[in-house]
Amino acid sequence: SQTIHQWPATLVQPVGSPLSLECTVEGTSNPNLYWYRQAAGRGLQLLFYSVGIGQISSEVPQNLSASRPQDRQFILSSKKLLLSDSGFYLCAWSVSVGEKLFFGSGTQLSVL
Amino acid sequence: DAKTTQPPSMDCAEGRAANLPCNHSTISGNEYVYWYRQIHSQGPQYIIHGLKNNETNEMASLIITEDRKSSTLILPHATLRDTAVYYCIVRVARSNTGKLIFGQGTTLQVKP
Numbered sequence: 001s002q003t004i005h006q007w008p009a010t011l012v013q014p015v016g017s018p019l020s021l022e023c024t025v026e027g028t029s030n031p032n033l034y035w036y037r038q039a040a041g042r043g044l045q046l047l048f049y050s051v052g053i054g055q056i057s058s059e060v061p062q063n064l065s066a067s068r069p070q071d072r073q074f075i076l077s078s079k080k081l082l083l084s085d086s087g088f089y090l091c092a093w094s095v096s097v098g099e100k101l102f103f104g105s106g107t108q109l110s111v112l
Numbered sequence: 113d114a115k116t117t118q119p120p121s122m123d124c125a126e127g128r129a130a131n132l133p134c135n136h137s138t139i140s141g142n143e144y145v146y147w148y149r150q151i152h153s154q155g156p157q158y159i160i161h162g163l164k165n166n167e168t169n170e171m172a173s174l175i176i177t178e179d180r181k182s183s184t185l186i187l188p189h190a191t192l193r194d195t196a197v198y199y200c201i202v203r204v205a206r207s208n209t210g211k212l213i214f215g216q217g218t219t220l221q222v223k224p
Binding site: 036042043044045046088090092100101102103104105106108 | 146148153154155156157158161199212213214215216217
């Protein structure tokens with residue numbers, strides 16, 4: 001069966017520090033991968049998606065970047081965190097176009 | 113991209129049916145309606161999806177109007193564990209990524 005792993009679960013980082021969140025999927029090949037962010041009391045905002053290794057599409061201009069170094073690995077990064085980067089970050093995958101999304105357990109990031 | 117409109121909140125008595133409405137008047141002919149829910153501090157969970165026929169699974173039923181401009185998610189016997197934010201989403205058709213855009217959703221409070 002397929003599983004998605006996302007870590008860490010919680011993270012507290014100072015303003016200006018770097019960020020690296022990792023997401024891996026097991027039990028499937030060539031998944032579509034996604035990073036979402038949810039600010040407190042808000043809906044989910046799609047940040048990045050990837051349809052294959054090295055392919056990244058950005059949905060909104062921001063202080064963050066994403067990379068997909070391996071088929072089932074998706075990384076969210078920042079060189080210098082801002083206060084506004086605080087939020088709940090979710091990784092997700094889907095089998096193919098139109099298929100349902102499977103979400104990870106999320107990372108609660110607090111930038112202080 | 114087709115947008116959805118949901119009431120911000122609803123209450124339901126435990127054991128009764130919960131009927132969550134969603135308007136998607138600009139939906140295109142090849143766009144599906146998806147429902148997800150998010151329990152506090154967890155990743156969203158897929159519930160059900162449909163194109164134009166009513167759908168039922170072990171979690172819920174989805175009723176789509178004949179003109180496809182609205183739909184209703186039905187939880188037949190709501191329990192306290194069904195308290196969550198429920199998202200009605202129309203799949204983006206212009207891209208081949210299968211990405212889903214989440215709105216604000218409906219906060220369902222199931223009360224004993």
